[in-house]
Amino acid sequence: MSDLKEQILKIYPDAVFEEGECLQVNVAEKDWFAVAGSLKNELGFDVLSALVGMDWGESLGVMYYLTSTSRQWTVIAVKVMAESRDDAYIHSVSSLWKVANFQEREAYDMFGIKFIGHPDMRRFFLRNDWVGHPLRKDYDADPALNPIRMDDETNEDETRSFSLDADGKVVENPGKVFEENEYVVNIGPQHPSTHGVMRFRASLDGETVKKVDVVSGYIHRGIEKLTEKMTYPQILHFTDRMDYMSAHQNRHCLCMCIEKALGLEVPRRAQVIRTMMDELMRISSHLLSFGCTAMDLGATTAFFYGFREREMVLDIFEKTCGARMSMNYNVIGGVIADLHPDFQKDVKELIRIMPERLKEYHTVFSGNVIAKNRLVGVGHLSKEDAVNYAITGPSGRGSNWSCDCRKKHPYAVYNEVEFDEILLDGCDSYARYMVRMKEIEQSCRILEQLVDNIPEGDIRAQVPKIIKLPAGRWYQQVEASRGTFGVYIESTGDKNPYRVHFQSPCFNLVGVMDLTCSGYMIADLITIGAALDFVIPDIDR
Amino acid sequence: MGIDRIKSMPREEFKNNDYIDRLVEELNATGANVMVGKFDELINWGVANSLWPLCFGTSCCAIEFMSLGAARYDMARFGFEVARNSPRQADYIMVQGTIVHRMAPVVRRLYEQLAEPKYVIACGGCAVSGGPFKNSYCVVPGVDQILPVDVFIPGCPPRPEAMFYGLMQLQRKIKVQKFFGGVNRKEKIEEFFAEHPEEKGQIG
Amino acid sequence: MFDFGKWTSAFNDLLLGTGMADWLAVLIECVIIAVLILGVYTVLALFYILYERKLCAWFQCRLGPMRVGRWGLLQVFADMFKILIKELISLKGTDRFLFKLAPYLIITSSVVMLACLPWGNGLQIIDWNIGIFFVLAVSSVGVLGILLAGWSSNNKYTLIGAMRSGAQMVSYEISLGLAIMTIVVMAGTMDISKLVLEQADGWFIFKGHIPAIIAFLVYVIAATAETNRGPFDLPEAEHELTAGYHTEYSGIHFGFFYLAEYLNLFIVSGIASLMFLGGWMPLHVPGWDGFNMVMNWIPSPVWFLLKAFFISFVIIWFKWTFPRVRIDQMLAFEWKYLMPFSLANLLLMTVCVALGWHF
Structure with missing residues (x-):
């Protein structure tokens, strides 16, 4: 760590370091863009893992979490504070890390921080006539200001960018999303293939897509604001309802983050149970993904086959957790209930049956020449782009980027089990699809190693009645079904968090829609979306 | 047009019959012509047994709705499986998931695009009341604020069995309604929109 | 084999025997036939809807409609009543006349095609020397209906759907026509009743061996595309264009598209059975007289329907198994x-044919 400190001091002598779970560098706003460039290009911090907008009372700011793939996935935190609260601005890093594009728009929407040099500074989640920025601590939540508006929202064809003039004042420059003579087709928010309420505005040339504009926020429920008024055990249930197909992993992540802050040791039995539940959830999620991909391509029968096996996983969940979805199983310090007596039997049955069923899926769907023609070579995403857009999970690994959090930062009992990180170099929809199918096999492999080795013991550690986290900030990542899921908690020592941010993998996935769809046909837009497999409530939160 | 004459739907299988009883009483207060009554029954039988859903889901409940269509639960048994993607051809909108401020006018628009007779089911805690997100700054606390809801299905998400129960409740409700005259559904809907005038969106 | 022509000519004689004028007799016959054909049309369409729903349930390990009537047999009637009373929505900014005309064009073209099919021995409504050519010509009118529906709805999805449909149908009509021509070359006639009679000693798919089998395969593929069914269901590609060209239609207008889709499936299957599987002609094996006798006892309409249902089964099987192809x-x-x-x-x-290399 001291080595890294010296290197950072070399590129930025004014750096102020703060101690925490990882190295934190405080950078002045005026130097930020230059420092960011050096961090990326000279020190090799090529992944922007998270961008968290913050309201620290005296000023607004942003926490950046940077990861370096060349330094064993070292994570550093960078704190940048805007110079004033009223007209807060920070230089945009969207030209360095493309993933920052949407994340800065989110921060603008929630905090009103203007990002200088960002090409397209529109609101991301809220209506464009929304008053105020909700995540600010001084936000006026009066319903009279923002009633349920039933008039239709206007299409935003105009955009703006901000720049600094000679006196250091923020100037607004108008821009355009679509030119006037473009044929723009609206897809969503109510559309069968957007997998929820996502809206794309696609500019077409014949049937070829020229540009995709993502309009999000049709299920933005303001979870991050809600958490600020709740105690730690109360906020757990939100994670199950964000990416409902990674309910266990998301909740696992939040619990781990809180446990890390509390310095809590989780019993081994609970660790093993959590690992197994995570993998079962992954199987369930990938089966759903298989079904939906098939359905979006018109192979309806394959969808039913995927759901048939998914019901087996849901049965296992139901017996142990008491619910088919939104299981609410992980709690701080362990899990809420012990395993059902049938658990091992059911899991073994699932492991036994899956390999032959996977073969059947291949025969029915992906082995078909039509499906192959629709998927192979469609939606090209190079490895460089995947890193730059922080596309993790099966989609990133389909671009041959080794980004599995279970391998890079092992948690629970992942360092004790043997499994392969599936990497394919197709960089297309087919590779993404195949990674999922092969990950089901690997998940079965993990389950097979664990199912007979569940240790006896407590399922939950002793936790204090009232959970108060010490002052500080923590960032925890796990490998959810769709990529790296991160939780950021900032605490002031109170029983409610000061700020919670969920860095969802799907948020990044939807960021590459424009890149991957441009130049392909409108029918491919659906396939690409299906193969990227984003879950909308996870994007909008 | 008595409640006991809803065939294939035994009364004892339903726990909350009071509501339906009241509805029948209200309907029969004006009396009905025999011919018209018979014709009504036929149409209601048709409508009740051919409820085509609009594919509309915002979150977790939509996945359970997909399970409902899948092989284990198989809503095709009731003839519900013809999920239409175009609201013009669907019969009911099952609001599955949270409705937020940005989505509210869209849902209202979708409802207006449905062809009569049309029904609304609020499915899941979020659609019923806002659920766990009730206190949020941008969540509509219950879809009944913006749409005239026929059936509420609680749960987070409701189990497929619960969805079946809700759908069968809707069938019962349809079977006792009157297509010609009587207490007309359409009037009730107009009443609802009269009560929520400032929120009425633009059509067209 | 029983000749239904006896009944029809007897009925004709009966009418003329009452001393009425020729034109009146023809008029009465026309009306009766029109009513009959509309009745058959409805019944077949309803049957096909249930047929497909049950079949797809079977492919997907489900049960399909079960609750309405025994084994769900009344399901389609419930759907029909529902669709009949559904509100017809007229939209702002549409071309009202064309919008309303389109479903009728489609339904008319499929009714006319239905009238050309050889239902049984002597059961033929339109029968003239260019019969099969006429069928091909009429089938193109349906495309016009789809194009009009897409254009007049004033909606981007319907427009894309209609344009896809136009491109698709015009293209696949060529293969369809060529496959039919292959058989016409062999039979030497375009007359539908003669085409069937030619197959008395063996169906064309056996008589024409290799080229006929190839033509049959080409025909089935092209017919699947012609009827806009999966894997060629691009014009109404549900997951891209919500409902394609009929997105904006509701009520019975949508019902017409829905019925026509199923009826077209029956019609292409019927033509396939006519051209390749002998129409209403029973399976005859030369030399096996006993077997041929037994086959002859089965009424000719049953033969025709069973053959058509079989081919429909194959096409439905395609739809539920294959993913959708892309337009290019x-x-x-x-x-x-x-x-x-x-x-x-x-x-x-x-x-x-020129060298006489066929049976």
């Missing part, structure tokens, strides 16, 4: 492979 792949498949292939096949058939 579909057009490339037609113009680069299917059409040259069927042209070559036509040539092969001509050579076979």
